[in-house]
Amino acid sequence: MIQALFIALSAFGLLMALGTVFARNLVNAALFLVAFFFVIACQFVLLEAEFMAAIQVLIYIGAVTVILMFGIMLTRNIQGDETTTVTRPWRLLGLGAFGTVCTVLVLGINAYQPWTDLSVRPEFPVTKDSTTARGQAILSMTPTVGREMMTRYVVAFELAGLLLTAALVGAVVLAQHDSTDVVNARADKPGSDPAVTGS
Amino acid sequence: MSQQIPLTWFLYFAAASFSIGLMGVLMRRNAIGVLMAIEIMLNAANVNFVAFWRYGPTPASEGPISGVMMALFVVTVAAAEVAVGVGLILLCYRRWRAADVDELDTLSG
DSSP states (O other): OHHHHHHHHHHHHHHHHHHHHHOSSHHHHHHHHHHHHHHHHHHHHHTTOHHHHHHIIIIIIIIIHHHHHHHHHHHTTTSOGGGGBOOHHHHHHHHHHHHHHHHHHHHHHHHOHHHHTOOSOOOOOSSSSHHHHHHHHHHTHHHHHHHHHHTTTHHHHHHHHHHHHHHHHHHHHHHSOOHHHHHHHHHHOTTSOHHHHOO | OOOOOOHHHHHHHHHHHHHHHHHHHHHBOBHHHHHHHHHHHHHHHHHHHHHHHHHSOOOGGGOTTHHHHHHHHHHHHHHHHHHHHHHHHHHHHHHHSOOBTTTOOGGGO
16 A cells, blocks of 8 residues: 555656656746655655655745746746757757666666665664664654754754855855946947846 | 555665756756756755665664754755855856856856
8 A cells, every 4th residue: 555655656756857857848847846846755754754844845845946936037038948958969868868877776776685675664662772762753853853953963053054154145145236247248248238237 | 554665666766866857957958957957866865865764774873863864954955055056047147148058158268
């Protein structure tokens, strides 16, 4: 039963990923991407990491897709939708890379014995060994994540905060309208419309 | 109790998703499309992290949720990457009126 659910879910997710890659309209591609993110959240639920599923829905579907949508809306007026895919040699190259990487990965997964033997996930019985800690972590993941972030992963947590601050400031600085850029753009392209590029 | 899902099924799904994302990076001309394909690849890696955490043994030195923490930090870095990436694409679009990666060839001389 759960295996059939997994197969149906994975097939749907892979179809959505293919739709993201092949859709001519970028807005359609973004909507396919939302469905793919949701399938990933369902996979996290199947892996008993419900906190990760919540984070996936909040950050990817809530934030990342909105940013991508804004990017699409702010850049897609001039170019038509036909420029979103490439010419035939590149298409063949991409398909070849897909086939090669997928074959190598599947063969590698099949060849490694300790992975193919792991068909049953460890249970978490209420005993005193190390699996008990994980059982407790699965049952109450959100407090465990908070505790781990403040103890074991505190340096990585601070670095992530620094990275997010730097990315926030950097994105604002990059996307800010700078008057010297407009002058340069006019010098580079004399035919461009000053009413569009001017501030 | 029905039969459980083997670990390799999650690995197959992640491998296929990663390959599709790689194909998207190679085949998209629009930079936003390339960013979307990169997101697919990062998500495939996250599935692998969580699957290995759930199925594998847990040494006591690693803490109870090592794979989930790794996936969380990957999500953090991916969010920052998308914000900066979209900012860069908007900047390039404003300068050269193009968001296609094959038209941004100023540095190639």
